[in-house]
Amino acid sequence: MPPPIPTKLPSRVLPSTAAVGTFGTFGPSGALRVLCAILVLVTFGACKRSGGSAEGGGSNEAPQQSIRISFGVQDSTISCATGGILVRELGLLDKYLPKTGRYANTRYQIEWKSFTSGPPITTDMVAGKIDIGLMGDFPSVANADAFKAAGKRSVYTAVIAGSVDGGGNAILVPADSPVESLSDLKGKQISVPFGSSAHGTLLRAVRELGWDPEKDITLVSQSPEVGGTSLRTHKIDAHADFVPYTELFPFRKYARKIYDGSSAHVPTSVGVVITSDFAERHPEIVVAYLRATFEADRLFTDDPEKYSELVQKVSGVEAEVVYMFQGPAGIQRRDYSLKPEFRKGLETAVATFAQLKKTVSVDVNTFVDDRYVRQAAKESGLDYDAHLADYAPLPITAPDAATGRPITDPKLAAQIWVKDEPKVRAYATIGAAFTALSELASSGKTARATYVHDRNTGLKLLADFAYYVRGEGSEIAAFLLKKDAETWSRAHKGAAPARFDDVRGKSVAVAK
Secondary structure: OOOOOOOOEOOOOEOOOOOOOOOOOOOOOHHHHHHHHHHHHHHOOOOOOOOEEEEOOOOOOOOEEEEEEEEEEOOOOHHHOOOOHHHHHOOOHHHOOOOOHHHOOEEEEEEEEEOOOOHHHHHHHHOOOOOEEEEEHHHHHHHHHHHHHOOOOEEEEEEEEEEOOOOOOEEEEEOOOOOOOHHHHOOOEEEEOOOOHHHHHHHHHHHHOOOOOOOOOEEEEOOHHHHHHHHHOOOOOEEEEOOOHHHHHHHOOOEEEEEEHHHOOOOEEEEEEEEHHHHHHOHHHHHHHHHHHHHHHHHHHHOHHHHHHHHHHHHOOOHHHHHHHHOOOOOOEEOOOOOHHHHHHHHHHHHHHHHOOOOOOOOHHHHEOOHHHHHHHHHOOOOHHHHHOOOOOOOOOOOOOOOOOOOOOHHHOEEEEEOOOOOOEEEOOHHHHHHHHHHHHHOOOOEEEEEEEEOOOOOEEEHHHOEEEEOOOOOEEEEOOHHHHHHHHHHOOOOOOEOHHHHHOOOOOOOO
């Protein structure tokens, strides 16, 4: 049986031993600080603020205030890892929480609550149970709309990870299904977690085919866990989902991807949404949290294999899948900057709601607020504007494991994670990687996972499920879709598309 994915992580309350943090741009006026100080001295309490409570001290003790910081995260949605699991498990937030000025002698009550999708996080945020939430673009827009309906407001403050091309959402079919593309699903039943970013991707993909989603397909709402079971037991024709299920189900061998969000080139992201009340009252804490996510990102970049293993331990999502999304040349880029494409993704989500005949009253320009992430970058010594202009994927820095030469074109490259080896091996060509697989088999070793990249888009693929074309000479090109492989073959006078088991045994010798 595949390892289970937890549906909810129990809340945790952790006392803070934070280092000093600073923030001046949005802090209260000097007069208000003086007033708060006077009230503290008179009442032996702290100024009461939302998200926290004041605790009085004894006559010989300094007054102490207690501030609750409640996070709604998605542990199994591994795009959130550097904003959730790593920050929590490594205790990174404590390093940055402010402890001077109005935060002197503050006791922080930190709560972490994990969900499998964004909508329930929004429910708890509107109810005042969560201050900071991590969710995709589609749920984020729904969050803003729900807050407005309640006479409140939330703000989108930063990105944790995303893809300007839309990678991360996909449509899957059972592994042995004859379906090769979305166009084969007309009249079929497709399930999707309603209200998720995958829901939006599916609707846009259907519209691009000229179909009416209410007539040409039957949509069923299913959670990722139920959708996975439906695929495995052939109770559904197809299932649309988001990170990590788009690769997790194929990795577990019971599903196959036939459509990736990158095909539509609609940006997608997972971002940080905060109740405006909390952000306005505690901007220093918001900045502290964002700085903690920056450190988590740096740690993951330096050792993706190690932290992929940590994410697996906590979330139940295999490290091989985590690495596929978050490692070098991964499906999504860990990116804190609010790029124009990610803003566009939010605007597209607003338009997609209209397709559902649901009007959302969300102005993306006022919903997105980059002041906090800019301040966090400044305090961390990072150039925010330079990062905003940087679109390069995390590079494959390891040299070719066979030749020692640098890898210059990720679209041609391949990687193998060998069992019992701490680092993923990189190869400049697919042919070299397939030769290495044969050598591994001869020496009694096995591969945990083998990765290749779509020749057209650069999308990272599980080698087992790609289509391959041997072109002129020794080049082997990989593709997600059979039709793309056929098109490339005709253009390059290549052989007919073949699957993994048919190609790997005919791999070329490694160039010396």
